[in-house]
Amino acid sequence: MKNKKELNTWLNAFNLSRPLVIAGPCSAETEAQVLSTARALKNTDTSILRAGIWKPRTRPGNFEGVGIIGLEWLLKAKKETGLLTATEVANPTHVDLALKHEVDVLWLGARTTVSPFVVQEIAEALKGTDKIVLVKNPINPDLALWLGAVERLYKQNISKLGAIHRGFSTYQKITYRNNPEWQIPIDLQTEVPDLPLLLDPSHIAGNRSLIFDLCQTALDLNYDGFMIETHPNPDEAWSDAKQQITPSHLSEITKNLSIKREISNSKTFIDDLASLRAKIDVTDKQLIAILGERMGIVKEIGAIKNKKNVAILQAKRWNEISQKMIQLGKEKQLSEDFILQFFKAIHQESIRQQKEY
Numbered sequence: 001m002k003n004k005k006e007l008n009t010w011l012n013a014f015n016l017s018r019p020l021v022i023a024g025p026c027s028a029e030t031e032a033q034v035l036s037t038a039r040a041l042k043n044t045d046t047s048i049l050r051a052g053i054w055k056p057r058t059r060p061g062n063f064e065g066v067g068i069i070g071l072e073w074l075l076k077a078k079k080e081t082g083l084l085t086a087t088e089v090a091n092p093t094h095v096d097l098a099l100k101h102e103v104d105v106l107w108l109g110a111r112t113t114v115s116p117f118v119v120q121e122i123a124e125a126l127k128g129t130d131k132i133v134l135v136k137n138p139i140n141p142d143l144a145l146w147l148g149a150v151e152r153l154y155k156q157n158i159s160k161l162g163a164i165h166r167g168f169s170t171y172q173k174i175t176y177r178n179n180p181e182w183q184i185p186i187d188l189q190t191e192v193p194d195l196p197l198l199l200d201p202s203h204i205a206g207n208r209s210l211i212f213d214l215c216q217t218a219l220d221l222n223y224d225g226f227m228i229e230t231h232p233n234p235d236e237a238w239s240d241a242k243q244q245i246t247p248s249h250l251s252e253i254t255k256n257l258s259i260k261r262e263i264s265n266s267k268t269f270i271d272d273l274a275s276l277r278a279k280i281d282v283t284d285k286q287l288i289a290i291l292g293e294r295m296g297i298v299k300e301i302g303a304i305k306n307k308k309n310v311a312i313l314q315a316k317r318w319n320e321i322s323q324k325m326i327q328l329g330k331e332k333q334l335s336e337d338f339i340l341q342f343f344k345a346i347h348q349e350s351i352r353q354q355k356e357y
Contacts, residue, residue: 024229090118091122120152136200177207186221207242
């Protein structure tokens with residue numbers, strides 16, 4: 001794979017903007033809608049027009065896409081505006097049709113990435129293509145599945161590869177439609193530092209009001225760009241209306257984003273950062289010590305429960321703790337999402353520790 005420091009050969013080869021912006025409707029609905037969106041996006045920072053042609057809906061009966069006719073609309077928009085085009089493919093038939101209609105960017109959706117069999121079939125259908133192929137994270141938080149999908153494509157001599165972070169499904173929805181789980185894409189960057197990484201804030205947010213903050217976070221984490229669902233009349237969209245924005249809103253977002261420098265050579269900056277990181281190191285060690293002490297108490301509780309033949313899981317106690325910690329977290333300006341995830345992890349480890357008795 002190419003060196004990311006060159007900002008990705010395929011970005012340069014297509015003369016694409018940085019950060020890269022892929023935008024367009026969740027679903028292609030009508031020819032007029034696709035063309036009007038493309039015309040409006042032509043005057044933004046958008047380089048690639050996206051539109052869903054086939055929509056993998058969670059439950060039957062929802063709008064599942066217009067099918068092949070939508071590819072004709074994309075091709076027409078491409079010829080009129082000069083924008084590259086992108087769509088999701090979920091099987092070899094989709095791949096064949098997309099290639100025949102000169103689609104420039106093909107992506108594998110979150111529901112596709114979870115299946116190595118399907119990914120392999122798509123990879124073989126794309127073998128040797130010079131198209132850009134992007135892989136969304138699987139719906140479940142599994143880094144190995146995400147990496148495996150990328151590797152299957154790479155082994156078919158597909159060199160213009162990238163990843164899309166669209167968040168991970170959770171049973172309990174609090175702030176986001178799909179939890180970002182930022183550590184997983186950070187781990188992906190560590191494993192494959194030369195792989196371009198884009199953010200899909202629309203699917204993470206599920207709510208257009210959160211998109212700007214998500215995009216800024218992605219830039220702060222050195223992402224290469226975004227895929228943002230954009231529609232001329234979002235509230236009238238046939239799918240995912242709440243998370244889509246207008247082209248003018250997109251322009252406002254990209255205009256106000258701040259691209260941070262990766263590093264500063266200022267001595268003051270370096271010294272201040274080193275000092276603060278040293279404090280974090282000390283605090284982290286204290287945190288581990290406190291967690292170890294807590295688990296020691298948990299083991300004692302486990303021994304008492306075992307002696308009296310009492311069940312390990314006490315749902316009422318857990319609910320009391322979680323609500324109390326959420327409130328304490330708020331007082332320290334810690335998000336409810338973070339507190340719940342943190343204490344769920346502690347709770348799971350506590351159960352594991354108690355099982356030893």
